[in-house]
Amino acid sequence: MRMRTSSPADELIDNCDYIIKDSIDFKNDNRICLEIGMGKGDFIIGMALNNPDTNYIGMEMHSNVLSLAIKKINEYNLDNLRIIRMDAKDSVDLLKDKIDTIFLNFSDPWPKKRHAKRRLTHEYYLGIYDELFSNKNCKKIIMKTDNDDLFEFSLESFKKYGYDIKEISYDLHSENIFNIMTEYEKKFSKKGIAIKYVKAVKIKKEE
Structure with a gap:
């Protein structure tokens, strides 16, 4: 049998000091926030730098993308940041009862109706998130997107699942709301697309 060789991305991930492999190893009891689909890492790095008393986990399932984020993260010394290569649907065993807030930034809109269950704001995923939250009495999700259809779908999904809409903007950059931009957000904003x-x-x- 031919041995599978590791790609450069896999080797970078395996040797990364920030990667979560078996357990979460923050050295404090500060709250933990999770970004699902961290992409190249601009948002989660910015949040960790701006909020040293909060712990952050960035989740990304694609090795090539995650390896690009690791190259950026390695430029800093962030005790409050960890990353994990994982699909959100597989996250319960590791993250059960540990997460204060979930961030969903520019998730895949899966525009076809038959793919609705793959949207990260579908009730299927909201049920998974229920297991992750540390405070079962107050569950918080913060979402950004450029996609109008996904946004409207998500608002309805949240409401049907019992969430209240506490803050909303159809043009985030025109509002006085603290915001760390993602790499996609920077690209869309340059094109004049409202976030x-x-x-x-x-x-x-x-x-």
Whole structure:
């Protein structure tokens, strides 16, 4: 049998000091925020630099993209940042009851109706996120996108699943809202595309 050879991206990931392999190893009890689909890392690095008292995990399933993020992360010494190569649907075993806030930035819109379940704001994924949140009484998701259809789908999905819309903008860069830009966001903004933003919170009702 031919031995599988590691790609340069795989080797970079395997040797990265920030990669999560078996367990989360932050050396404090600060809250943990998760970005699902971190791309090349601009957002999660910026958040970690600006908020040293909060821990961050960037999740990305594509090795080639993750390796580009690692090259940027290696330029810093960030004790409050970790990254993981994983699909969100496989995240419960590792991240159960650990996450304070989830960020969804410029997720794949999966525009065809038959692919709706693959959208990261579909009720299928919202059910997975339920398992990840550390505070079952207050679950928080913050989302940015350039895609109008995904945004409207997500708003409806959040509401049907019991989330309240706490903040919303159809043109984020015109608002006075703290914002770290992703690499996609920079590209879309240069083209004059308005960025949609929503903060959705699900608070457990008293019985």
